[in-house]
Every structure is written in C-alpha cells, then in structure tokens.
Amino acid sequence: MNDAVASRMIIIGGGPAGYTAALYGARARLEPICIEGYAAGGQIARSGQIDNFPGFPGGIAGADLGERIRTQAMDFGAVMRTEEVESVDLTGPTFRVATADHEYEAESVIVATGAQPRRLDMPSEDEYEGRGVCYCAICDGPFFAGQRVVVVGGGDAAVEEAIALSNIASSVVLVHRRREFRASATSLAALGSTAKIRVHTPAVVSEILGEELGVTGVRVRDLDTGTESVLPADGVFVAIGHDPANGLFTKWLDIDDYGYLRATAGSTATRIPGVFVAGDIADPRYRQAITASASGCAAAIDAERWLVGRRGAQAMAARGAMVDVDARNTGLGAEQLSTDEEKAAQASA
Ligand code: NDP
Numbered sequence: 001m002n003d004a005v006a007s008r009m010i011i012i013g014g015g016p017a018g019y020t021a022a023l024y025g026a027r028a029r030l031e032p033i034c035i036e037g038y039a040a041g042g043q044i045a046r047s048g049q050i051d052n053f054p055g056f057p058g059g060i061a062g063a064d065l066g067e068r069i070r071t072q073a074m075d076f077g078a079v080m081r082t083e084e085v086e087s088v089d090l091t092g093p094t095f096r097v098a099t100a101d102h103e104y105e106a107e108s109v110i111v112a113t114g115a116q117p118r119r120l121d122m123p124s125e126d127e128y129e130g131r132g133v134c135y136c137a138i139c140d141g142p143f144f145a146g147q148r149v150v151v152v153g154g155g156d157a158a159v160e161e162a163i164a165l166s167n168i169a170s171s172v173v174l175v176h177r178r179r180e181f182r183a184s185a186t187s188l189a190a191l192g193s194t195a196k197i198r199v200h201t202p203a204v205v206s207e208i209l210g211e212e213l214g215v216t217g218v219r220v221r222d223l224d225t226g227t228e229s230v231l232p233a234d235g236v237f238v239a240i241g242h243d244p245a246n247g248l249f250t251k252w253l254d255i256d257d258y259g260y261l262r263a264t265a266g267s268t269a270t271r272i273p274g275v276f277v278a279g280d281i282a283d284p285r286y287r288q289a290i291t292a293s294a295s296g297c298a299a300a301i302d303a304e305r306w307l308v309g310r311r312g313a314q315a316m317a318a319r320g321a322m323v324d325v326d327a328r329n330t331g332l333g334a335e336q337l338s339t340d341e342e343k344a345a346q347a348s349a
Pocket residue numbers: 118119120152153154155156157158160177178181182204239240241242258284285
C-alpha cells in the first residue's frame with residue numbers, strides 16, 4: 001500500500017452524479033478525486049440511446065454522455081481513479097477511503113455509488129438487453145410507440161411503468177408472480193382504470209424470446225396451472241426493484257427500508273458532517289441521469305459550503321471565538337460564516 005493520498009473532496013462513484021460532483025468540486029478549486037470504479041459511467045454507460053438529457057437534441061449514447069461529463073470534470077482538474085473502493089472509515093474528522101492499491105484521506109466525501117436494477121437472472125435477459133429488454137420506462141418507453149410491451153413486477157414501479165407505457169404502446173401486459181400487488185392503493189386504482197393494460201397473475205416470465213433484431217415475445221408460466229404460453233411482445237420492461245450499492249456504508253449512514261442512503265431533508269448532507277450523498281444511491285423516486293447529475297451538483301455545493309464553514313470555524317476557533325462547526329452541516333452556509341466572521345472582526349476591532 002502506498003502512502004495515503006490527501007484530498008479535500010473524495011467522490012465515490014463514476015456515474016452522472018459522481019462526475020457532476022467532480023465537475024463542480026473542480027471548478028470550486030477543491031481538486032476532487034473521483035474513484036469511479038471499473039465500470040466507469042455507471043448505469044448510463046450500459047444504456048443505449050439517451051433522448052431525455054437536456055442539451056442533446058437527437059439524443060446521445062449513454063456511454064458518450066458519461067464520457068463527456070467525465071472529460072468536462074477533468075478539464076477543470078478533477079482526478080479520476082479507475083479503481084474500486086474496498087473500505088471506508090467515516091469516523092472523521094479526516095475520512096479514510098481504501099482501494100486495493102491506494103489509501104485516501106479526505107476532508108469531505110460524496111457517496112454516488114448508484115443503484116442497480118434487479119434482473120430476472122436468465123440468459124435470454126442478458127442476450128436481449130438493449131434490444132428490447134429495458135429497466136426504465138421513462139428512459140426507454142418512447143422507443144416502443146405503437147408496439148406491444150410486457151412489464152414484469154408488482155410494486156409501485158411496475159404499476160407506474162405499465163401505466164406510463166399504456167400512453168405510448170399499443171398494448172401492455174403486466175406479469176406478476178403473485179395475485180396481490182405491493183403497489184400503493186392509488187397506483188392500483190389507476191391501474192384498474194387503465195383499460196389498455198392486461199394483468200397476468202400469478203405468473204412468471206420463464207424466457208425472453210427474440211431474433212437478431214430484438215425481442216419478439218416472452219414465455220410465461222402460469223403459477224396456478226403450470227402451463228406455459230407465449231405472449232408476443234416487442235419490449236420487456238423489468239421493474240422488480242433496485243439494489244442500491246450501499247454495502248460500504250451500512251455501518252455508517254442511515255438507510256431506508258429499501259437500502260437507499262438517507263440524506264437530511266432538503267439537502268445532500270448525511271448524519272455524518274462532511275459526508276454527502278448524490279444520485280440513485282439516495283433516490284428511490286426519480287433515478288434519472290439528469291436528476292443524478294443535479295444531485296451531484298447539489299452535493300458538491302453542500303460539501304464546498306461545509307468545507308468553507310469548517311475552515312472558517314477553525315480559523316475563528318484559533319482566534320478564540322466559539323463556533324458550532326456542526327451547525328454548518330445543517331443549514332448555515334458560507335454566507336452565514338462570513339457574517340459571523342465580520343461580526344467577530346468588528347467585535348475585536
Ligand atoms: P418493490 O420492491 O416495491 O417491488 C418489487 C416487485 O417485483 C415485487 O412485486 C416483487 O414481487 C417483484 N419481484 C422481485 N423479484 C422478482 C423476480 N425475480 N421475478 C419476478 N418478480 C419479482 O420495488 P419497486 O421498485 O416497485 O419500489 C421500490 C420502492 O420505491 C417502494 O417503496 C415503492 O413504493 C417506491 N416507489 C415509489 C414510487 C412513487 O412514489 N411514485 C414509484 C416507484 C417506486 P413480490 O411482491 O412477490 O415480492
């Protein structure tokens with residue numbers, strides 16, 4: 001292991017949230033280090049075309065979008081490290097982040113590790129991913145205008161995706177393995193009043209069928225009778241939940257029932273001053289590239305203000321003034337600090 005690399009801001013995660021945090025951190029002269037993992041770009045790198053990221057009329061390939069934000073951050077001095085974080089120590093005040101080859105020390109940490117959509121775990125799913133197998137109706141639904149789609153799952157996400165797709169596709173079949181749905185009463189009421197959606201329960205998709213150009217249907221097994229049938233389909237939306245990449249942080253940060261990291265309301269701060277969250281790891285609701293980028297921006301701004309506040313507080317403490325450093329993580333920003341400093345300066349003048 002080499003000597004520890006010191007940084008004011010370490011960002012863990014190389015998707016739109018992490019790269020955007022790196023861009024903002026770099027422009028604020030915080031010389032951020034972004035440990036991006038080995039699958040740089042995160043989920044968008046696996047997406048085909050992205051048509052809903054503002055500023056790209058005609059769309060952009062997901063991998064290109066990730067690479068552009070990454071390059072933009074590096075242009076301002078962000079350092080990218082293509083390695084996996086293996087452990088973190090968020091005891092503070094200096095945070096420690098370790099990979100197989102390096103140890104990092106940071107004054108602030110932004111966690112942007114993302115959330116992976118759960119998979120049906122069958123070879124045909126891998127084979128047709130990006131050729132009809134999708135994990136996000138908002139992202140990919142418009143590619144199926146006037147076509148037949150199958151949605152798999154029984155939670156809010158599956159029901160909402162089915163309803164959203166019913167406005168686009170010619171037909172929607174919702175396949176769920178139980179008769180009861182986990183989705184909220186409101187979602188189920190909306191489902192019940194959407195005539196275009198046919199519900200097939202209890203049933204599982206046992207195989208995704210296709211040909212060179214993509215999906216042509218799904219083989220469905222009815223769990224009551226055991227019989228199999230083929231549903232013709234052009235697209236399959238798998239909406240069976242997400243797994244937030246929280247493994248390194250369960251010991252340190254607050255986590256909700258679904259594994260998402262919790263931020264302080266209205267902020268990206270966590271219960272550990274100096275540790276912030278961005279992107280899908282803390283977002284069970286929107287999970288879009290643009291919302292991930294936006295929260296990466298917010299986390300970098302929150303971290304910058306916290307760092308400025310802490311430095312100022314330390315400077316004032318050195319001058320004998322009393323300052324509640326942690327208060328700066330719960331709302332008081334740099335603006336307030338300068339006011340305090342001015343007051344202190346006036347008082348001592
Ligand atoms: P959920 O965990 O709520 O639901 C997952 C669904 O997928 C369940 O019905 C589950 O079946 C099914 N499932 C899981 N694994 C498989 C499998 N291998 N094969 C077939 N089916 C499977 O996930 P969601 O993504 O729907 O929601 C996550 C959280 O986000 C929830 O709290 C939800 O309320 C929230 N959410 C809120 C929204 C909103 O407020 N607008 C929108 C979307 C989500 P089973 O029921 O049998 O376990």
